Amino acid sequence: MKKDLGVMTAVFPMPVLMIGTYDENGKVDVMNAAWGQICDEDKIFLSIDEGHKTYANFKVSKAFTVALADKAHVAVADYFGIASGNRTADKFERTGCRAVKSDKVNAPIIEEFPLVMECELLEFVKTDHVSGVVGKIVNVKAEESALDESGKVDPKKLNALCFDTFQHGYYAIGEQVAKAWNAGAGLMKKE
C-alpha cells in the first residue's frame, strides 16, 4: 500500500559530483552537485543556477571537470557542498586537496578523487523550467586502483558515493544484483 508523501526530490541514488573550475584569476574552485546526469553518449547536463561561483567560472573558463567523490574523501566532498566559493576565498585550499591542470581542458583535476570527466562547455541551457550547462566529455581519467584486470572501471573498486535526499546521507555501493540485458532476457524470448 503506497502512502502520499507530497513533493520531494525523490530520485535515488544521486551521484556525488565534484565540479572543478578555474575562476578569472586561474584560482581553483570545486562544488558538490547532485543534480547532474549524462544527457547523451558524450555529454553531461548539470542543473546549476547563476548564483554559484562555479557558474561564473563556466563563463570565464569555458570548461570544467566532474569528478566522482569516493568514500575516503566524504568529508571533503561534503564540505565542497556546504561551503561557498563566493564567501570563502580559501574554500579549496583549506581542504588540503591537490589540483593539477587537465591536459585536455581548461579546468583543474582534483587528484584525491578516483575518477574525473574532462569537459568542454558546450551550452548554457535556460528554458522556462531548466537552468544549467551542458558539457562535452572529451576524456575520462581514473585511478588504476579503480580498474579491473581488463582495464574497465570496476564500481566495487571505485568506492564512489551515492547520495540520498530523503535522509541526506552518503552511502557506499553494495553487491551487484544483476547484469543489464541479462536479467530481463527471459521476458524477451517471445519478442
Place this chain on the structure above:
Amino acid sequence: MKKDLGVMTAVFPMPVLMIGTYDENGKVDVMNAAWGQICDEDKIFLSIDEGHKTYANFKVSKAFTVALADKAHVAVADYFGIASGNRTADKFERTGCRAVKSDKVNAPIIEEFPLVMECELLEFVKTDHVSGVVGKIVNVKAEESALDESGKVDPKKLNALCFDTFQHGYYAIGEQVAKAWNAGAGLMKKE
C-alpha cells in the same frame, strides 16, 4: 596515478528510473531510463529522444510517472530497458506487473515498484545539445515498507537499484558512510 580512458558516460551511480505513460488508447507503457535527474526542488529532467514510444506518449498524455526500480524487480526493470514499446505490443502485459491510474496525474502507477513520482509534463526541451522533457513532481508515493518510524523514506529499506555504465550492472545500496552537512562541518569552522 590516473589513466586516460577516453570518452564514456562516467556518471556513477545512475538511478534505475521506470517511466510510466499512457498511449493514445490509454494503454500502459513503461521504459527504463538511467539518464534522468532532479533539475529543481519540484522538477525532474529526462533525456529521452523522440524515437521512443514514451516520447510519443508524453505528447498525448501530458503526464508521466517515474518509479524507482528495486532489487526484487530487477528482471522486470531490465526488461523495460531492453524491450521496445514500439515493437512489442504486449511489452507491459507480459511482465505480469499491475498498473493503476494515478489519482494525481494522467499516468499509470506500477504497483510493484516501491516509490513513484507523479509528474505533469511541463516542457519539451530541445536545444543544440539537449533533448528531453521536464516534469513537475506533484506528489510522491512510497510503500510503507520503505519508510522509517518518522515516516521518511529510508534508503536502506527502499532497496532501490543503482546502475553503472562501466560494466552495465545493477547494484544494491551499501552502508551509510556519513550524513550531509555533518561530514564536512569540521572544515567549515574557520568560515
